[in-house]
Amino acid sequence: MRSINLAIVGATGLVGEAIIKLLADRQFPVGELFVLASENGAGGKVSFGGKSLTVKKTEDFDFSQVEVALFAAGATVSQQLAPRAAEAGAMVVDLSPAFRYESDVPLLVADVNDELLGQARENNLVACADAATVQLVRALKPLADMAPLQEVVVTQLQAVSATGRSGVDQLAQQSVRLLNGLSPSEAAQAQIAFNALPLSGQAQENGFTSEELKLMLETRRVLADQPLSVQVTTVRVPVFYGHGQSVSVRSIQPLAMAQALSVWEGQNDLDVLENDDPQAMSPVASVEGEPRLRISRTREDMEGSGGLSYFSVADNVRWGAALNAVKVVEKLLKDYL
Structure with missing residues (x-):
């Protein structure tokens, strides 16, 4: 697979940290990784691929720099910023409940209903089901x-x-x-x-x-x-x-x-x-x-x-939430991006 630029919103949370580790463990083809968090988490450091990445403030980020944005920061953040990221051209993979019940947003469990990924490009938005x-x-x-x-x-x-x-x-x-x-x-x-x-x-x-x-x-x-x-x-x-x-x-x-x-x-x-x-x-x-x-x-x-x-x-955290989201991104990259 070709490499893509990724942003992780909520990179300092439990699920965000697990996603970063899985991307490394699964050797996902990351071009550039942007790690984002709230103002409280901005300025911190995250390790990925042998590099130390500086956490940036989500509200200030230009999502046109990435092809995929993973949102793992809760429903409020997703409701506020996921539409902006999608409008900027990023494919949003959202782990919060913000869009799970929207009829025009596919609700995904990897390896269960992958056929719905074809709808993702309509709004540049995919909702991941809850870990349970x-x-x-x-x-x-x-x-x-x-x-x-x-x-x-x-x-x-x-x-x-x-x-x-x-x-x-x-x-x-x-x-x-x-x-x-x-x-x-x-x-x-x-x-x-x-x-x-x-x-x-x-x-x-x-x-x-x-x-x-x-x-x-x-x-x-x-x-x-x-x-x-x-x-x-x-x-x-x-x-x-x-x-x-x-x-x-x-x-x-x-x-x-x-x-x-x-x-x-x-x-x-x-x-x-x-x-x-x-x-x-x-x-x-x-x-x-x-x-x-x-x-x-x-x-x-x-x-x-x-x-x-x-x-x-x-x-x-690692299997139900993070791995499911990473697998959704892998499938998107393989067939739809």
């Missing part, structure tokens, strides 16, 4: 290819890094305070250290939370050809990185465990664990910092009704 959605649909898509899916029930164990560096810092600080016999926080914050919170995100009138609705709506949109009912419960747990998803799925036709294992084993960056070591199935032990999705505890319904259940773990 990427994790869920990457496992569901091979099953859907065997037979249409009818119902999916998910219990998601959500790592604190879903809220960015602030969530990671909150868990670390609360853990230290509790271990030293102090209250979890001087501020009015819910205790996450040594706890589990069954309310993640903002509660909605229908009883679901914003985090649950996000996974439900995005999954239905990405798997739009499926007659699919999705029900989600999200529990925030004291884990820094790595979402766990306990999933039960039912198809129009019975799903056999052997078939599911066979189609999963043929997927890129997806591992099927067949041992009974609980530590190997743990997000902390097996996926933190590793760009892989791992599936374990696969089992058929005891009643023989054709349903299937499994458990998956993936690093939500």
